Amino acid sequence: xxxxxxxNHWLRPLQYIAALPLLAFAAPCAGAxxxxxxxxxxxQLLQIEVTSVSKRPEKLVSAPAAIYVVTAEDIARSGAQTIxxxxxxxxxxxxxxxxxxxxxxxIRGFNSVLANKLLVMIDGRTVYNPxxxxxxxxxxxxxxxxxxxxxxxxxxxxTLWGANAVNGVINIITRNARQTQGGLVSxxxxxxxxxxxxxxxxxxxxxxYRLYARQFSYDGSRQGDGSxxxxxxxxxxxxxxxxxxxxxxxxxxxxxxxxxxxxxxFSLTVPxxxxxxxxLEYGGGNLLTRWQDDLDDxxxxxxxxxxxxxxxxxxxxFIDNRLTYDLEVQYNFAPTARHEISVGSGYRLLVTNQKNxxxxxxxxTDRNDQVFSMxxxxxxxxxxxxxxxxxxxxxxxxxxxxxxVQPNARLQxxxxxxxxxxxAISRAVRTPTPLETxxxxxxxxxxxIEAALRGNPDFKSxxxxxxxxxxxxxxxxxxxxxxxAFYNVYDRLATLALLPNETVNDGVNPPYTLIPIEFxxxxxxxxxxxxxxxxxxxxxxxxxxxxxxxxxxMLDATDTAVFPQEGxxxxxxxxxFSVGASWDVTDSLSLNTDAxxxxxxxxxxxxxxLRLDMNVEYRINDNVRFNLxxxxxxxSSHREFDAENGLNxxxxxxxxxxxLTWTF
Amino acid sequence: MDLLKRVLYVMAALAxxxxxxxxxxxxxxxxxxxxxxxxxxxxxxIKATHWPANRLEKQTTLNICxxxxxxxxxxxxxxxxxxxxxxxxxxxxxKFSPNTADCHFVFIHNNLESRLPEILAFFKNRPTLTASxxxxxxxxxxxxEFSQKEHRVHLLMxxxxxxxxxxxxxxxxxxxxxxxxx
Numbered sequence: 001x002x003x004x005x006x007x008n009h010w011l012r013p014l015q016y017i018a019a020l021p022l023l024a025f026a027a028p029c030a031g032a033x034x035x036x037x038x039x040x041x042x043x044q045l046l047q048i049e050v051t052s053v054s055k056r057p058e059k060l061v062s063a064p065a066a067i068y069v070v071t072a073e074d075i076a077r078s079g080a081q082t083i084x085x086x087x088x089x090x091x092x093x094x095x096x097x098x099x100x101x102x103x104x105x106x107i108r109g110f111n112s113v114l115a116n117k118l119l120v121m122i123d124g125r126t127v128y129n130p131x132x133x134x135x136x137x138x139x140x141x142x143x144x145x146x147x148x149x150x151x152x153x154x155x156x157x158x159t160l161w162g163a164n165a166v167n168g169v170i171n172i173i174t175r176n177a178r179q180t181q182g183g184l185v186s187x188x189x190x191x192x193x194x195x196x197x198x199x200x201x202x203x204x205x206x207x208x209y210r211l212y213a214r215q216f217s218y219d220g221s222r223q224g225d226g227s228x229x230x231x232x233x234x235x236x237x238x239x240x241x242x243x244x245x246x247x248x249x250x251x252x253x254x255x256x257x258x259x260x261x262x263x264x265x266f267s268l269t270v271p272x273x274x275x276x277x278x279x280l281e282y283g284g285g286n287l288l289t290r291w292q293d294d295l296d297d298x299x300x301x302x303x304x305x306x307x308x309x310x311x312x313x314x315x316x317x318f319i320d321n322r323l324t325y326d327l328e329v330q331y332n333f334a335p336t337a338r339h340e341i342s343v344g345s346g347y348r349l350l351v352t353n354q355k356n357x358x359x360x361x362x363x364x365t366d367r368n369d370q371v372f373s374m375x376x377x378x379x380x381x382x383x384x385x386x387x388x389x390x391x392x393x394x395x396x397x398x399x400x401x402x403x404x405v406q407p408n409a410r411l412q413x414x415x416x417x418x419x420x421x422x423x424a425i426s427r428a429v430r431t432p433t434p435l436e437t438x439x440x441x442x443x444x445x446x447x448x449i450e451a452a453l454r455g456n457p458d459f460k461s462x463x464x465x466x467x468x469x470x471x472x473x474x475x476x477x478x479x480x481x482x483x484x485a486f487y488n489v490y491d492r493l494a495t496l497a498l499l500p501n502e503t504v505n506d507g508v509n510p511p512y513t514l515i516p517i518e519f520x521x522x523x524x525x526x527x528x529x530x531x532x533x534x535x536x537x538x539x540x541x542x543x544x545x546x547x548x549x550x551x552x553x554m555l556d557a558t559d560t561a562v563f564p565q566e567g568x569x570x571x572x573x574x575x576x577f578s579v580g581a582s583w584d585v586t587d588s589l590s591l592n593t594d595a596x597x598x599x600x601x602x603x604x605x606x607x608x609x610l611r612l613d614m615n616v617e618y619r620i621n622d623n624v625r626f627n628l629x630x631x632x633x634x635x636s637s638h639r640e641f642d643a644e645n646g647l648n649x650x651x652x653x654x655x656x657x658x659x660l661t662w663t664f
Numbered sequence: 665m666d667l668l669k670r671v672l673y674v675m676a677a678l679a680x681x682x683x684x685x686x687x688x689x690x691x692x693x694x695x696x697x698x699x700x701x702x703x704x705x706x707x708x709x710i711k712a713t714h715w716p717a718n719r720l721e722k723q724t725t726l727n728i729c730x731x732x733x734x735x736x737x738x739x740x741x742x743x744x745x746x747x748x749x750x751x752x753x754x755x756x757x758x759k760f761s762p763n764t765a766d767c768h769f770v771f772i773h774n775n776l777e778s779r780l781p782e783i784l785a786f787f788k789n790r791p792t793l794t795a796s797x798x799x800x801x802x803x804x805x806x807x808x809e810f811s812q813k814e815h816r817v818h819l820l821m822x823x824x825x826x827x828x829x830x831x832x833x834x835x836x837x838x839x840x841x842x843x844x845x846x
Contacts, residue, residue, distance in 0.1 A: 176737070181744075208738075540778070
């Protein structure tokens with residue numbers, strides 16, 4: 001491969017690479033050569049070398065990791081209206097609707113409405129909330145028709161994506177504005193939800209853009225004990241835009257979402273604890289710029305920068321206000337024919353301001369946290385077209401846990417051009433959150449006594465060493481299957497420890513006893529499992545897919561751990577199975593059915609269930625289509641998850657939803 | 665303020681690390697991705713093909729149909745609205761159906777490989793320019809096939825298929841393709 005030698009000054013000292021300039025705002029290569037590829041003469045086009053070193057995702061068949069891609073077509077056919085529902089077919093992923101507005105999603109165990117071992121991103125922007133250590137799915141309502149694909153990587157993504165990608169990464173990628181030209185109006189109404197979305201895409205010269213606005217509202221779910229409706233209805237509105245040209249993408253959104261929840265309000269006087277209804281107000285917006293350039297020698301450079309503002313106002317808890325600024329640069333190059341190297345660095349600044357309530361205090365209320373990171377990866381060709389070794393590591397310094405290293409090694413063997421065998425060993429960490437290190441939150445109260453969670457500044461990162469292998473076969477154009485197995489070794493997992501009672505004289509209340517509880521790292525564990533997926537295009541009109549997941553988790557807490565931490569051993573479904581069928585009955589009618597079986601969550605008393613969703617699509621003409629979507633058709637309601645504190649757990653109800661979409 | 669100063673200082677230092685020669689990209693052999701090259705070649709083909717006169721009269725648009733999906737990731741779409749053969753180009757992404765007889769140029773997506781015999785039988789002798797990246801397309805009766813050879817896009821053409829359909833393609837571009845005689 002004829003490539004120019006890479007420039008040495010990219011390997012300058014870490015201190016320079018540690019923080020980066022606003023490259024995105026420096027004038028990109030000037031020039032009108034944005035669309036000139038369309039005007040080049042054929043002789044020249046046929047002379048050009050096709051780039052192969054790039055950040056373009058590798059052809060799915062040969063990637064050395066457990067990757068599953070949910071395509072735009074999968075989403076359209078399933079009728080999924082939320083991202084969490086679109087993930088139900090992915091093996092190894094646990095999706096449980098905890099109540100109407102809260103979804104619990106995780107990979108390979110440790111599920112929770114705030115699953116902290118999973119990194120979630122939208123177009124490269126992290127939506128994982130670092131205070132709570134989890135993702136609030138209720139505020140990630142992307143317009144489903146504008147999603148190009150969702151990439152789910154099971155297994156540690158620490159090397160490329162950084163901390164908190166312990167058990168996996170979910171990457172939601174929206175379509176380029178070039179692909180969403182014209183108008184779209186969609187409105188739907190059902191017994192559980194209603195929504196209205198409008199989107200318009202156009203072009204101004206070589207720049208393509210789209211604008212959208214949407215509004216939605218969901219009913220509450222139902223209480224399992226028959227006591228009627230839960231207090232968990234929610235609604236919101238969102239608007240945004242995206243602009244793309246040959247090298248630059250700029251996008252942004254703003255939203256305002258309200259969710260109903262219940263909360264216990266504690267005091268030292270009778271009745272000590274009152275369950276209150278509250279409405280959480282979420283609001284925020286983001287602006288993201290991505291710039292990429294392909295250089296003459298076949299290398300390429302990508303710069304991503306974004307600003308993300310989030311506000312979460314929980315009246316009986318606290319108000320969390322945060323502005324995140326992020327800047328990342330990645331440079332991919334191939335100095336010799338046998339090495340494909342990626343290097344990158346990133347800087348993130350989180351400016352947080354909190355307003356506390358007497359029940360929950362986070363100190364300090366104003367903080368700036370910085371994360372500096374750098375990664376390097378080399379894909380070495382051991383035997384051309386058949387054996388590759390990828391070695392890489394990410395180095396991070398953050399204000400929560402100091403310096404972290406997350407290395408990995410992957411081997412991939414391609415016996416021929418439709419099979420891949422791969423293996424990997426990786427290390428990943430989950431960094432502490434302010435809720436573990438700096439909080440004071442009352443958990444219960446009685447006469448002259450209070451139990452409270454108190455921050456532990458010595459709380460350390462949780463660690464994982466993962467061993468994985470996989471096999472993938474694209475048998476022919478119609479049939480493919482994918483298998484992955486893993487063995488995970490966890491250390492320093494979070495536990496809650498009870499400390500000796502203290503007497504408190506705060507000058508306000510009469511002296512009372514405080515029972516402090518704090519987070520420690522007193523648990524280790526092992527898990528292993530198997531994930532299978534298959535896809536079969538039976539005929540041009542009929543496509544089938546199936547997936548199966550099996551997992552076992554064994555946890556080991558030392559004696560200081562009080563509350564049943566090992567209970568997480570019983571909080572994942574040992575097996576999951578799903579089948580989906582898409583049938584194009586006629587040119588205008590399509591039928592899609594998805595069935596999901598999820599094993600019981602023994603620890604939570606959540607029984608196993610079989611769920612059936614259907615989507616009937618009727619295309620009235622080239623521009624108008626109607627969808628009738630049914631979810632949970634097999635029973636009037638069932639529970640998928642439980643709540644951590646006994647509140648806020650509803651049953652998922654049978655729902656029917658009709659949607660009309662007009663494109664022009 | 666200290667934080668801001670520190671960031672600004674490093675910003676300035678790092679501005680120097682941008683690869684030199686960045687502004688002076690050689691124009692002779694820029695590297696492009698495969699879809700852009702294919703899109704450029706398709707535009708050339710559309711300008712260099714002669715359709716039978718009665719095929720284009722009374723038409724308002726030159727219909728380019730991507731059957732089975734858009735394999736160019738949107739890189740062909742900027743042709744929308746441009747002029748060729750004195751008509752306005754209209755690009756659509758469609759499923760395979762009898763309606764595709766309206767198309768003047770079709771590109772068959774790789775996903776439809778299993779239906780290729782049926783599709784080629786439909787277009788046989790119709791005055792529609794057919795193209796695809798499915799291996800063996802030209803051998804089976806397709807007119808233009810996109811392939812890769814030595815890291816460059818490689819064209820194969822079945823001139824006889826085009827001739828039987830009443831289409832003729834200017835030699836200036838036809839000579840750049842490898843001829844396939846089934």
